[in-house]
Amino acid sequence: MAGMVPDQTPATSGDGYRRVVGPLLLPTWAMIGIFLVVPVALMAVYSFLTKEFRGGVDWQFSLAAYDQFFLNRGLFGDEPPVMEWTYITIFWRSIWQAAVATALCLAIGFPTAWFIATRPANTRGIWLFLITIPYWVNLLIRTVSLKFLIRDNGPLNEALMGAGLIDGPLPLVNTNLAVQLGLFYSYLPFMVLPVYAAVERYNFAYSEAAADLYASRWVTLREIVLPIVKPGIVAGCLLVFIPSLGAFLAPDLLGGAKTFMIGSLIDEQFKGSLGNWPFGAAVSMILMTLVMIALLVYARSTAKGGAA
Amino acid sequence: MKFRLSALALLMASPAFAEGELKVYHWFEYIPQELVDKFTAETGITVTIDTYDSNESMLASLKAGKLGQYDVAVPGDYMVQIMGAEGLLDSFTPEELPNFGNIDPKWIDVPFDPGRKSSIPYQWGSTAFSVNRDVYTGDINTLAMIFNPPEELKGKINVLDSQGEVLALGSIYMGIPQCSTDKEQLKALSDMLVAAKANWASFGSDTAKDVLVSGDAAAGMIYNGFSAKARAEGANVEYAYPKEGYVVWMDNMVLLKDAPNRDNALKFMNFLLQPENAAAVTNYAAYTSGVMGVEPFLDEAIKSSPENNPPATAPAGSFIQVCDEEAQKLYDAIWINLKK
Structure with missing residues (x-):
């Protein structure tokens, strides 16, 4: 048998494992390749190309997109370059909106998840089901509906005025608050579900033990509950914060599209009158890099925390 | 995309039976x-119509290999100019269209096709703004309603989310030429818009339209036909023809380069220049025809619509100009700065 092709040699357990599992992993690799690597690679390549005047790209290497993002050479491009704040402002606004939305989601989502997890086991499914029902409806339609609710002559303001609580309508629509509400409403279940999963596994005997040792409710929450359900909270925050960062439906419809958010800025580069594909790709790359850095920093800090 | 379109074009290419056929891209x-x-x-000419939903997609597919498949298309004003510059249009002489004289003289020497060498008017409309008359009762025929509004309208104005139209109307309000590259003028325009x-x-x-009907906005930049629809849906809005000027747009039927049935295309264009036929399009699409003598054939509702009938005192509107790349860059920067 000597001299045969290598894979005829006696199989180690590792080889056998590879032979069986390797092909089974193909769908995973295909999935990652087609839906992750190829699109991101395309984006990276396009961000370094030269833009064509009326949309599209010229296959010439160029740093113009990144130059436009970071350097301001004046309206006519004839001034010495200084730091460009326009796009950083847009990024900062988006990050702030997403952070507020995440905080709102946590403030409402955590008690909700706690409530569901403390119901009798046979009714929890119904509560979770109720949480998901509104999300069977398309995001666009839910966002427009929210606008109907909060507009100046909408039911919310009419009810408040009818009850004599306010004299004139609360200006809600076309404000930052409306955008934050919209993001909160869009992504709430992404907070509730992972937090619920964590709280459900929490052993309530710990709380009883803490109470027996004279810990106040606040101390029990801070010292016992939160550290144990923290992974669920972190997962929920990431799931809300990251899509909120790139959202453009809520800012456009509820915020009145008065200011660019990261999402609408990118959208405009491809569909709108600005038509600058390399710049749209570059903004996407920068956003992705920022998110990646934030995740890495978090991962390292938790790794250290675990080791200590 | 390009490859797919050219493959499609190959598949669709059939032997040219020039007699009795007409291919319309509409x-x-x-x-x-x-x-x-x-x-x-x-x-006796058989007409085949393929459709598109934006000027840009029509341009893209013609450039990607469909040129030579169609006889006529219907681009908007600025797109006529772009297609002309890209060499996608054939030209004709007025003698080739017996009804050429029916074109309203004001639509002959248009900036996007001076003298109408490649195109005929199809339908046109305007872009200005409408004001809710329950909220504001004064004179509305000035662009100040949008750019320096009276107290009643402050904070209740919707503007089109469209760079071309906002910057063009802003320039008209300030009396600045479109596609200006003058530093002082552009700075002033930018400051005015930010304020x-x-x-x-x-x-x-x-x-x-929706924000006017719902009352979210008491005034809003809008197209004339769209404003007519808001009025039909119950909003007490009046469409303005501002004294400083406003934006007009026109869709035009163009004769495409390498048209397989050039003679039939000219017959069709001539057909559409007959008042009765032009009126049929207007009655269907609810805009305005560029042909003289359509009035007897128009539906009453369209004929009398205030949105389609500028007051005698209204100035002429301006088309959005096609800026070169250098000027366009400046307008892009103003727009980004406005929305940053």
Whole structure:
């Protein structure tokens, strides 16, 4: 048998494992390749190309997109370059909106998840089901509906005025608050579900033990509950914060599209009158890099925390 | 995309039976079928219509290999100019169209096709703004309603989320030429827009009618036909023809380069220049024809609509100009700065 092709040699357990599992992993690799690597690679390549005047790209290497993002050479491009704040402002606004939305989601989502997890086991499914029902409806339609609710002559303001609580309508629509509400409403279940999963596994005997040792409710929450359900909270925050960062439906419809958010800025580069594909790709790359850095920093800090 | 389109074009290429055929590349829902049938009955020419939903997608597919498949298309004003510059248009002489004289003289020397060498008017409309008359009762025929609004309208204004239209109307308000590259003028335009924005509630194009009907906005930049629809839906809005000027747009039927049935294309264009036929398109699409003598054939509602009938005192509107790349860059920067 000597001299045969290598894979005829006696199989180690590792080889056998590879032979069986390797092909089974193909769908995973295909999935990652087609839906992750190829699109991101395309984006990276396009961000370094030269833009064509009326949309599209010229296959010439160029740093113009990144130059436009970071350097301001004046309206006519004839001034010495200084730091460009326009796009950083847009990024900062988006990050702030997403952070507020995440905080709102946590403030409402955590008690909700706690409530569901403390119901009798046979009714929890119904509560979770109720949480998901509104999300069977398309995001666009839910966002427009929210606008109907909060507009100046909408039911919310009419009810408040009818009850004599306010004299004139609360200006809600076309404000930052409306955008934050919209993001909160869009992504709430992404907070509730992972937090619920964590709280459900929490052993309530710990709380009883803490109470027996004279810990106040606040101390029990801070010292016992939160550290144990923290992974669920972190997962929920990431799931809300990251899509909120790139959202453009809520800012456009509820915020009145008065200011660019990261999402609408990118959208405009491809569909709108600005038509600058390399710049749209570059903004996407920068956003992705920022998110990646934030995740890495978090991962390292938790790794250290675990080791200590 | 390009490859797919050219493959499609190859598949669709059929032996040219130049006699009796006409290939039209048209907007969706922009010509009544009865009118097409009438043309076929009169001439025996079979008409095939393919449709598109934006000027840009039409341009892209013609450039990607469909040129030579179609005889005529219906681009908007600025797109006529771009297609002309890209060499996609054939030209004709007025003598080739017996009804050329029916074109309203004001639509002959248009900036996007001076003298009408490649195109004929199809339908046109305008872009200005409408004001809710329950909220503001004064004179509305000035662009100050949008750019320096009275107290009643402050914070209740919607503007189109469209760079071309906002910057063009702003330039008209300030008396600055479009596609200017003058530093002082552009700085002034940018400052004026930033100051005006403080009084605006929202930017939105496809919502422009809805916000007027719902009352979210008391004034809004809008297209004339869209404003007529807002009025029909119960909003007490009046469409303004501002004294400083306003934006007009026109869709035009163009003769395409390498048209397989050039003679039939000219017959069809000539057919559409007959007042009765032009009126049929207007009755269907609810805009305005560029042909003289259509009035006896128009539906009463369209004929009398205030949105389609500028007051005698209204100035002429201006088309959005096609800026070169250098000027366009400046306008892009102003727009980004406005929305940053």
